Amino acid sequence: MITKSLHKRESELAYSKRQLEILSNGIFKNGDLPIFSKKIAETNQFPLKAKKLEILQINVGYMCNQVCEHCHVDAGPDRKEIMTKETMLQCLEVIKKTGAHTLDLTGGAPEMNPNFRWFVDEASKIGVKDFIVRSNLTIIKSNKKFSDLPAFFKSHNIHVVSSMPHWTRGKTDKQRGFGVFNQSIEALKELNSIGYGIPESDLRLDLVYNPSGAFLPGNQASLEKDFKKALFEDFNIHFHHLFAITNLPISRFLDYLIASDNYEDYMYSLVEAYNPTAVKNVMCTNTLSVSWDGNLYDCDFNQMLELPINSKIKHISEYNEDLLFNRNIVISQHCYGCTAGSGSSCQGTLA
Amino acid sequence: MQKTYYDPADLKKFGKISDWNEELGKKFFDYYSKVFEEGALTEREKSLIALAVAHTIQCPYCIDAYTGDGLQRGITKEEMMEALHVAAAIRGGASLVHGVQMMNKVNKLDM
Ligand code: SF4
Ligand code: SF4
Numbered sequence: 001m002i003t004k005s006l007h008k009r010e011s012e013l014a015y016s017k018r019q020l021e022i023l024s025n026g027i028f029k030n031g032d033l034p035i036f037s038k039k040i041a042e043t044n045q046f047p048l049k050a051k052k053l054e055i056l057q058i059n060v061g062y063m064c065n066q067v068c069e070h071c072h073v074d075a076g077p078d079r080k081e082i083m084t085k086e087t088m089l090q091c092l093e094v095i096k097k098t099g100a101h102t103l104d105l106t107g108g109a110p111e112m113n114p115n116f117r118w119f120v121d122e123a124s125k126i127g128v129k130d131f132i133v134r135s136n137l138t139i140i141k142s143n144k145k146f147s148d149l150p151a152f153f154k155s156h157n158i159h160v161v162s163s164m165p166h167w168t169r170g171k172t173d174k175q176r177g178f179g180v181f182n183q184s185i186e187a188l189k190e191l192n193s194i195g196y197g198i199p200e201s202d203l204r205l206d207l208v209y210n211p212s213g214a215f216l217p218g219n220q221a222s223l224e225k226d227f228k229k230a231l232f233e234d235f236n237i238h239f240h241h242l243f244a245i246t247n248l249p250i251s252r253f254l255d256y257l258i259a260s261d262n263y264e265d266y267m268y269s270l271v272e273a274y275n276p277t278a279v280k281n282v283m284c285t286n287t288l289s290v291s292w293d294g295n296l297y298d299c300d301f302n303q304m305l306e307l308p309i310n311s312k313i314k315h316i317s318e319y320n321e322d323l324l325f326n327r328n329i330v331i332s333q334h335c336y337g338c339t340a341g342s343g344s345s346c347q348g349t350l351a
Numbered sequence: 352m353q354k355t356y357y358d359p360a361d362l363k364k365f366g367k368i369s370d371w372n373e374e375l376g377k378k379f380f381d382y383y384s385k386v387f388e389e390g391a392l393t394e395r396e397k398s399l400i401a402l403a404v405a406h407t408i409q410c411p412y413c414i415d416a417y418t419g420d421g422l423q424r425g426i427t428k429e430e431m432m433e434a435l436h437v438a439a440a441i442r443g444g445a446s447l448v449h450g451v452q453m454m455n456k457v458n459k460l461d462m
Contacts, residue, residue, distance in 0.1 A: 168427055211422070218423035222394060226425055272363070 001177060002067055005076040006252060013255045014074065016306040022254065023333040027264055033271050036335045043276040048329035050298070053321055054286040057104040057300060057346065058083075058091055060116060061292045064108040065142045068163075068176045070210055070253045072304055075108040082112075083292040088119045090294060090316045095126050099321060100288075102130040104346065106300065109139045111146060124156045132159045134208075134346075137187040138180055150190050159204040160196060161243070161346075162188075165212045167230035175212040188237045197239040206241045214262035216273060216340055217244035220349045243348030246270075248301050248337035270336040278343025281350040284329045290316050298329045300346070305334065362412045395424050402431060403438040 006014040013019060027033045040046045061082035064075035083091075095103060103123060110116055110133060124131065133153065140149045153160055164184060165175045172181035188205075191197060197205030207227065211217050224242035231237040247253045249266060257263040284298035288309075294316040297303040307330045308314055313323055343350030369376025387397050398420050405413030421431055 166425060166427075170429075171427065209425075213422060215419055215422045218420075218425065219394075223425055226395070 002069060002252075005067065005074045005078050006255060007074055008076070008078040011255065013251065013258075016304065019250055019254055020305060020307075020332060022258075022263075023249065027267060028333055033267060036331050036333050039271070039274060039336075040276070040279055040331075040339075043279070045276065045279045048279070048282065048284065048331060050288075050325060050327045050329060051285045053098065053100045053288055053324065055102040055104055055283075055288075055347075056095065056098055056100045056290070057106060057287055058290045059106050059292055059300060059303060060088075060108070060110045060113040060119070062108045063112045064136065065112065065139050066109070066136055066177055066180065068252075069256055070175060070212070070247050072248055072251045072253060072301060073108060074251045074304070079108065081292045082114075083294075085115050085118070087292070087294040087316065088115055088122075090319075091290060092119075092122050092126065094316055094319045095123055095128065097321075101128075102132060103128045104132040104134070104287075106134040106346075109136055111135065111139050111149060117152065120152075120156055120158070130159055131156065132161050134161050134163075137162045137164070137184040138176075140187040140190065141183040150187075150194055150196065153191075154194050154196070154203060157203070159206070160191065161206045161208060163210065164188075164207045164227070165210055167227050167234070171212050175210070185235050185237065188231070188239070189235065192236075192238055197237075199238060199240075205239045206243060207239050208243045208245055210245050210247050214257060214260065214266045216246055216269060217344070220244040220342065241348070243346070244342075244344070245346070245348065246337045246340055246344035248334050250301055250334050251304055267333070267336070270340045273340035274336060275339055275341060275343060275351055278339040278341075278351040281343065281345075282329075282335070282338045283345035283347070287346070288324065296324075301334055301337075302330055305332070307332070357411050359411075359415065362415055365412070395426065398424055399426065399430065399434045403434040406435050407438045407442060 024035070028035050037046050040048065062073055062075045062079035063077065063082060064073075064079070065077060067076040105120070107113070113119070120133070135149070139146050141147070162184070163176070164172065166172050169181040172184065173179065188197070191205055194203070195201045196203040209217060209223055209227070217223065220242065223244050227242050228239070231239070249257055249263070249270070254263070257266050284302070287299060289297040289300045289303050291297060291303045295303075296309045296311075296314060296316065297307065298309055309324070309327065310330050311324055311327045313320055338344050338350075366380070369380070387394060387401075398417060401413065402417040402421055405417050418431070
């Protein structure tokens with residue numbers, strides 16, 4: 001079980017440059033597999049273009065109480081990158097004028113940002129149609145000061161989206177750490193008890209499923225059925241939807257793939273499962289990602305790979321939605337993770 | 352000619368069997384995908400049956416395919432191993448049940 005981020009371990013994979021090299025060399029350089037731009041060009045989908053902005057995703061910091069093995073953020077307690085109040089104020093200005101209907105706060109554990117609650121208060125006042133917080137569930141149980149989070153979420157009508165890699169303890173703890181399963185179950189019960197995730201309730205609670213290994217997620221609808229049945233029968237737990245998300249070959253998941261000698265097979269399976277229909281709706285076409293220091297990216301993955309947005313506008317302080325519209329999306333081979341099978345995004349499958 | 356009888360890369364070429372007989376190949380793959388659709392049994396149950404049968408016929412391609420398929424469906428390793436024991440019990444039982452034939456014969460011939 002890992003306890004430190006790649007950054008703390010000073011692993012070479014902590015460097016985005018190194019990750020991008022790996023993704024461009026080997027099987028892609030020697031032509032065994034086509035590079036992503038070539039693949040999408042086959043169906044005239046190159047270059048990928050940004051459509052109307054619908055989702056503003058803000059990463060408020062890489063600090064997290066967990067150190068999950070598959071984490072594409074390389075998050076953990078040892079990461080110190082945290083969004084300042086000043087940058088948050090700039091984000092609030094943008095939230096006031098954006099045409100996006102969804103605000104999506106992520107991290108790390110977003111709740112660990114000392115100004116998290118203030119930021120949620122302020123953003124709520126502006127009025128956001130769908131206000132998502134990606135909460136890892138265990139944070140609620142990790143420290144007394146977080147135990148009132150469910151009530152806080154409820155008072156702001158937050159749409160809670162939480163990770164749950166499996167409905168059994170073994171698989172969950174293997175990916176996310178010992179004890180994570182029990183704590184997550186406790187947190188879900190608490191959320192249920194105040195109305196979150198109950199059928200017909202407006203307090204939305206969705207779960208995210210990532211495969212716990214070097215394989216792709218199965219069919220989202222049948223996984224949702226299995227999760228619902230098991231969590232209800234075993235623990236009396238309800239939730240609304242399950243998003244099945246493919247692990248992208250970057251950061252800690254890339255490290256795992258290489259260390260377990262699965263990298264090439266995994267890339268083959270992503271490319272084999274390539275689905276041109278999923279390309280139309282990849283997340284970057286309607287989402288913009290803001291990093292803890294206010295820089296703009298096409299998606300959270302590009303943020304971690306430090307692939308800046310292809311626009312004159314690079315920072316939240318210079319924000320201009322009209323100028324960002326129709327920009328070319330910055331892509332590399334990790335993008336195959338978004339287009340495999342039924343496709344994958346922070347909101348689940350695409351096609 | 353390849354040096355080993357089995358090559359994992361050949362699994363991906365399964366579809367090529369249609370190249371030499373398109374009509375029958377197509378009929379087979381249509382049938383195959385229909386069989387695995389949800390019916391009276393769920394796709395999950397069918398995947399576990401396939402895994403058990405794969406071990407019974409000891410087909411490395413099928414073992415590869417249905418182990419991966421099971422993981423994608425969230426089937427646990429405990430469930431997979433139990434399915435294998437069902438296959439093993441039937442296989443072992445099939446040998447042993449013939450022991451009755453042996454016993455009958457011995458009883459008939461022995462004084
Ligand atoms: S996957 Fe989520 S919960 Fe796990 S370490 Fe990364 S940010 Fe934290
Ligand atoms: S990884 Fe990012 S840029 Fe690439 S397809 Fe997915 S959302 Fe778009």
